[in-house]
Amino acid sequence: MGNTSSRVTAQDKAILDLKLQRDKLHQYQRRISVLTERETAAARQLLAAGDRRRALLALRRKKYQESLLAKTDDQLAQLEQLTRSVEFALIQKDVLFGLRQGTRVLREIHAEMGGLDHVEKLMGETADAIAYQKEVSEMLGGRMTNQDEDEVEDELAALEQEVNGPAAAAAADALPSVPDTKLPEPRAAEQQRQRQEPEPERTAVLAS
Known part of the structure; x- marks a missing residue:
């Protein structure tokens, strides 16, 4: 109550x-x-x-x-x-x-x-950002010339060289070098070579 x-x-x-x-x-x-x-x-x-x-x-x-x-x-x-x-x-x-x-x-x-001025400024910045994004999308969507495409490809190749160059060089240095020793010849090749060479005694008799 x-x-x-x-x-x-x-x-x-x-x-x-x-x-x-x-x-x-x-x-x-x-x-x-x-x-x-x-x-x-x-x-x-x-x-x-x-x-x-x-x-x-x-x-x-x-x-x-x-x-x-x-x-x-x-x-x-x-x-x-x-x-x-x-x-x-x-x-x-x-x-x-x-x-x-x-x-x-x-x-x-x-x-x-932030007040009306801040809202207007933000809206303007947003509109500019949207317009820029639209322009980029339209350009990438098929409005690029052949020259633009070539320039983009060249820039991409340069970036790949810049990014992958040091890594490729380091990988090449890490591989072992190729040995310079002469491999043994096969047996059949050795026998053929001996038949072609004259025997020392027979050569001496013919010479006397």
């Missing part, structure tokens, strides 16, 4: 008081309506009994009650209008509070974005 009552604001209490006064006026109107009906019934009975003077007095009391009833109608209309105005004012207050909070959040976001 304590927590509930602590959440009731002065505005809520004011609206509640207005509604309580409205309910009391409604109860008062019901009582007056009952009285006017009674006065009407009493005047009818008095006339039936031949007492015109007292019947006229009952109708006068009824007329007075009806005037009070008309006054309560005006008061009820004012209370209803005031209650609606207060309730609408509270709604407006909540709306204004929400607008104030939203405006504060928007300002914080704009501050984080």
